[in-house]
Amino acid sequence: MAPHGRCCEGDHQHRDTPEMGIEYSLYTKINKDNLECLNEAVEGSGKTVFKPWEERMNFDLFVDSDADEELLFNIPFTGNVKLKGIIIIGEDSDTHPSKIRMFKNRPSMTFDDVGATADQEFQLHVDNQGTLEYATKIVTFNSVHHLTLHFPSNFGAETTRIYYIGLRGEYSEAHHHGVTICTYEARPNVSDHKNPLEDTVGHQIQ
Template structure:
């Protein structure tokens, strides 16, 4: 008998690999040049875990933590994302992360910032193939331009290893490139409008 839900993660065994490959394509919408992974033992290795679904079992690229078991990813997107699912693939050892904390639209977080309350937290299970899907709250993660993922702990090892982080959702183009110009053009018009409004109010009172 099929289950209707899977307590915090969905058992998505009905989907074909092709369907999952199409769904888990948000890695294409990450601004890789500005993606940061803090406490990675090899510079740049954190970027390599965001890869196509069919490469999730590739063990040649992975990130391992350095000084302790924590890893912190700052992930900027090239637009706005409605985040619908996250999958993690590690190894069946104590190096597998045991918790995942998500922060929305808080760019450039550091380990000094992670004491704040996350927007959502998940208890992780060991998963070597990315079979388990963790589902972010739709209301909270419906307009994400920047996602921070904090892995605070693992199952007891000195370091944490991750081979794959898959992100599923909908992407829409962002407007941030035009913000400065729009604000600059809009400001005089807004000011003019306010001044006229104030003058008319003053006249009415006089």
């Protein structure tokens, strides 16, 4: 059993439908240019584990940890996410991560910051097929614009390997409306202007 949440072995074990591809499409909402993976053995390899559901078994793409077994992902989204579940695929070996710690809306975390209390954490089971989903606390992860995933340990190997990280949930666009500032008090009387058309009521801040 997975503490602090629900590990769904039944509902997701035999499901490999188009709906799963839609449910696990949050990878398309990640700002890949600013995604960071700390302690990755090959630069840029951490980004490759966020891929389509249909490619989750593509074991040509993976991330290995470098100096030790820890991995830390800083994942910025292009909008707001309601995160409902996560799937981790690793090897059927000791390199599979044994624990995940999740932090909400704390950009640019480093290994110096992971001593903080996580918003949620799970003890992981070895899963090399993507059959186990770990259900997040939706109330906690209701409005996520940045997600940090810390993998502090594995099942005994010197390094950790991950093939796929699937994120299930809902996405909404970030609102970037311009703010209209109306300077009523500071606006001179029209009679003070030679040309009233030059008077500006407000302007937009983008």
